[in-house]
Amino acid sequence: MKRFFQKASRDCGTILLPGILSLLLVFLLNDASATEDTLPLSVAGVSRQEALRLGERMYREGILPSGEPMLAVVQGDIPVDSRIFACVSCHQRSGMGSFEGTVFSPPVNGARLYKPWSKISDLSDSARKKLPRWMQTANFRPAYTDETLAVALRAGENPTGRKFKGVMPRYFLNDSDTEIMVFYLKNLSAESAPGVTATTMRLATVIAGDVSPEDREAMLAPLQFFVTTWGRSRSMELRARKTDDPMYTGYRKLILSVWELKGPPESWLRQLEEYYKKDPVFALLGGIAAGDWAPIHKFSEEHKIPTIFPVTDFPVTSETDWYTLYFSKGFHQEGEATAKYLRRAEISEGTSIVQVFRNNRAGLALSKGFQDTWRGFGQRPPENMMLDQESAVTENFLKELTVNRKNTVLLLWLDDKDLPAIGNLTQGQNGPRMVFVSSSLMGQGLYSLPEKVRSFVYITYPYRLPQEDKGFRAIVEAWLRNNKIPASNLTIESQMYDLVAVLSEPLSMLKSDFYRDYLLEQIDMMEDQSANIALYPHLSFGPGQRYASKGCYIVQLTEGARAKLVKRSEWVIH
Amino acid sequence: MLRYSIIFFTTLSLVITLFFSSHCQGETGEKYKRSVKNYEVPDVTLINQEGAKVRLKSFLNSGKPVLVDFVFTTCTTICPVLSIGFSEFQKKLGPENAMVQLVSISIDPEHDTPKRMKEYLRRYDAKPGWDFLTGRKEDIDKVLKALDAYTPDKMSHLPLILLRSRSDNRWVRIYGLIGTRDLLREYQGVLP
Numbered sequence: 013m014k015r016f017f018q019k020a021s022r023d024c025g026t027i028l029l030p031g032i033l034s035l036l037l038v039f040l041l042n043d044a045s046a047t048e049d050t051l052p053l054s055v056a057g058v059s060r061q062e063a064l065r066l067g068e069r070m071y072r073e074g075i076l077p078s079g080e081p082m083l084a085v086v087q088g089d090i091p092v093d094s095r096i097f098a099c100v101s102c103h104q105r106s107g108m109g110s111f112e113g114t115v116f117s118p119p120v121n122g123a124r125l126y127k128p129w130s131k132i133s134d135l136s137d138s139a140r141k142k143l144p145r146w147m148q149t150a151n152f153r154p155a156y157t158d159e160t161l162a163v164a165l166r167a168g169e170n171p172t173g174r175k176f177k178g179v180m181p182r183y184f185l186n187d188s189d190t191e192i193m194v195f196y197l198k199n200l201s202a203e204s205a206p207g208v209t210a211t212t213m214r215l216a217t218v219i220a221g222d223v224s225p226e227d228r229e230a231m232l233a234p235l236q237f238f239v240t241t242w243g244r245s246r247s248m249e250l251r252a253r254k255t256d257d258p259m260y261t262g263y264r265k266l267i268l269s270v271w272e273l274k275g276p277p278e279s280w281l282r283q284l285e286e287y288y289k290k291d292p293v294f295a296l297l298g299g300i301a302a303g304d305w306a307p308i309h310k311f312s313e314e315h316k317i318p319t320i321f322p323v324t325d326f327p328v329t330s331e332t333d334w335y336t337l338y339f340s341k342g343f344h345q346e347g348e349a350t351a352k353y354l355r356r357a358e359i360s361e362g363t364s365i366v367q368v369f370r371n372n373r374a375g376l377a378l379s380k381g382f383q384d385t386w387r388g389f390g391q392r393p394p395e396n397m398m399l400d401q402e403s404a405v406t407e408n409f410l411k412e413l414t415v416n417r418k419n420t421v422l423l424l425w426l427d428d429k430d431l432p433a434i435g436n437l438t439q440g441q442n443g444p445r446m447v448f449v450s451s452s453l454m455g456q457g458l459y460s461l462p463e464k465v466r467s468f469v470y471i472t473y474p475y476r477l478p479q480e481d482k483g484f485r486a487i488v489e490a491w492l493r494n495n496k497i498p499a500s501n502l503t504i505e506s507q508m509y510d511l512v513a514v515l516s517e518p519l520s521m522l523k524s525d526f527y528r529d530y531l532l533e534q535i536d537m538m539e540d541q542s543a544n545i546a547l548y549p550h551l552s553f554g555p556g557q558r559y560a561s562k563g564c565y566i567v568q569l570t571e572g573a574r575a576k577l578v579k580r581s582e583w584v585i586h
Numbered sequence: 587m588l589r590y591s592i593i594f595f596t597t598l599s600l601v602i603t604l605f606f607s608s609h610c611q612g613e614t615g616e617k618y619k620r621s622v623k624n625y626e627v628p629d630v631t632l633i634n635q636e637g638a639k640v641r642l643k644s645f646l647n648s649g650k651p652v653l654v655d656f657v658f659t660t661c662t663t664i665c666p667v668l669s670i671g672f673s674e675f676q677k678k679l680g681p682e683n684a685m686v687q688l689v690s691i692s693i694d695p696e697h698d699t700p701k702r703m704k705e706y707l708r709r710y711d712a713k714p715g716w717d718f719l720t721g722r723k724e725d726i727d728k729v730l731k732a733l734d735a736y737t738p739d740k741m742s743h744l745p746l747i748l749l750r751s752r753s754d755n756r757w758v759r760i761y762g763l764i765g766t767r768d769l770l771r772e773y774q775g776v777l778p
């Protein structure tokens with residue numbers, strides 16, 4: 013349906029090629045000059061800034077300025093406490109609305125509310141007149157005023173007197189609450205975000221710390237290719253000048269800045285601020301860091317700048333942060349999957365779980381991922397053995413872990429140089445019952461795991477299995493070759509391939525509404541991806557979901573010289 | 587012969603559908619579409635909000651009247667309304683509440699973990715007798731297809747409640763968002 017409206021507006025724009033030059037721009041200019049003159053000094057007895065804060069709380073959390081919940085009625089007779097069903101739920105952070113199933117929630121941002129609007133939005137008057145009559149009038153409404161907007165919120169009807177559907181809550185708001193809400197909506201997504209001009213959109217990618225030249229190239233080259241070929245720049249640019257069709261007037265030439273961060277991670281945030289001050293960007297794309305992604309994540313949150321798919325094994329794991337969309341939780345996710353698998357393996361009560369890891373980022377992330385998830389299941393925490401970065405793991409050390417313990421499960425978050433010691437483990441009276449290792453830490457060394465331990469060594473594998481990935485790898489390789497992008501690290505290049513596959517549509521769906529939250533919302537609304545992406549079996553999206561790949565296989569290695577990985581779990585383990 | 591029987595059965599099912607389905611003007615003025623359908627629930631094992639395995643077929647055949655809807659925890663529009671509806675339905679039923687089984691089935695099973703589902707039910711003040719199920723994506727898809735609730739994209743999912751009083755295959759299908767009074771009326775209508 014959403015596509016239908018876009019298609020309709022696209023078709024109509026083409027009919028109207030010699031039309032009037034962008035009514036839309038005229039509106040935007042009018043809006044910009046009007047807001048300054050009409051801004052009140054205070055709103056409902058509080059400062060403008062405070063009114064915006066209170067309005068945001070009403071809109072996003074459903075809490076009134078008094079601190080009480082906002083109450084309303086939906087579907088005619090269902091009382092709602094807006095803390096579970098706030099405005100943001102349907103109309104989204106940007107205010108640009110949503111289309112879900114059969115329910116269309118129209119935009120309620122300032123720029124749209126105070127302009128006449130219809131479902132066939134964005135068309136100039138002359139374009140609208142070319143539509144069939146029934147479409148011209150469908151749901152058309154004049155511009156809201158503060159007064160009519162107040163009526164809409166409380167009585168649920170628009171300026172033409174048309175009643176909203178029952179799914180739109182009718183709010184019980186007093187006069188000053190209404191005044192604050194109206195003021196908030198008027199200012200919500202009223203202007204384009206920084207980084208966007210009439211012809212360009214500036215983006216940046218972050219390269220932080222001591223990243224190898226190969227990895228840097230693998231991240232940067234595909235991204236630069238994407239940016240320079242976006243919308244086949246030249247032809248889109250020419251069309252954008254000639255038409256008022258929003259499909260084209262929304263076209264912006266993309267410019268990619270490369271933000272290099274040097275020195276210790278503690279200084280990264282400051283360096284980012286400096287770059288941003290000099291050259292504001294609309295969003296950050298990709299990026300790669302030798303270290304935790306946390307400083308860049310923090311920058312993104314503080315400035316409300318979306319970061320789409322950075323290449324990192326060390327993301328921030330949070331259920332509530334908003335602005336960074338990661339491929340996955342990295343090492344943390346492998347630890348998590350292990351905990352979920354063990355829970356389903358129905359190991360006996362008296363089982364001892366011992367985690368061995370080095371005091372480095374990977375070791376800490378894996379062990380934390382396991383421990384947090386395991387404890388979340390109400391289980392006794394595992395025993396943790398943290399080793400120094402340099403210390404060697406010997407056969408005896410591992411063997412002693414299982415002596416005097418019954419039914420031991422060893423989580424050996426170690427790397428390929430520890431394989432000889434792991435390979436000498438034996439099951440039996442004093443041996444471990446199960447051993448877990450991480451494929452991301454072991455790398456290709458994994459395949460040299462001695463045969464005698466393969467029956468009880470389980471491996472976390474957060475990608476498509478190699479035998480299922482062949483075709484997809486070939487597609488990425490062909491993509492690189494055909495576009496003359498040098499190949500240096502196929503894993504990173506596959507991630508960049510996925511970034512392009514995911515981002516292209518949401519970016520073009522923005523049309524002329526350049527609000528950062530709206531970009532994230534467009535991605536949130538995307539269909540799940542599996543056939544068009546490399547590396548991961550499945551990427552899924554949803555409002556507020558910030559880790560697109562949710563799974564990790566637990567696999568084992570088959571016997572024989574040409575060993576294969578075989579699944580012992582589903583992609584997502586519950 | 588085969589062709590004729592296909593035509594015959596297609597026509598027959600069309601007639602039956604037309605006969606049983608009707609547009610209802612709800613008491614609150616909202617329209618919804620009611621029909622009676624035959625669905626065979628597949629025998630799959632799902633996971634509830636406690637992380638426990640649930641065999642769907644026997645769970646739904648417990649003998650209690652059942653209401654089923656399809657939601658996901660990060661859903662923006664339809665699910666909150668459906669879930670507020672379930673919550674209000676439980677409140678309105680009062681003590682009779684224990685006699686009815688409400689089941690929400692996740693259509694975003696990769697993201698909806700037992701922990702998230704439990705938190706979701708808590709947010710909607712769910713009382714015992716309202717369970718939320720997730721599971722393997724393939725199993726969930728099987729259920730959705732069997733109950734004619736499948737859409738390839740979760741964002742285009744349907745505002746749907748299925749209602750059944752006995753452990754047979756006869757379901758009342760309510761398509762469209764519905765007020766509590768209408769839902770109670772539909773529920774009472776299926777009771778023996």
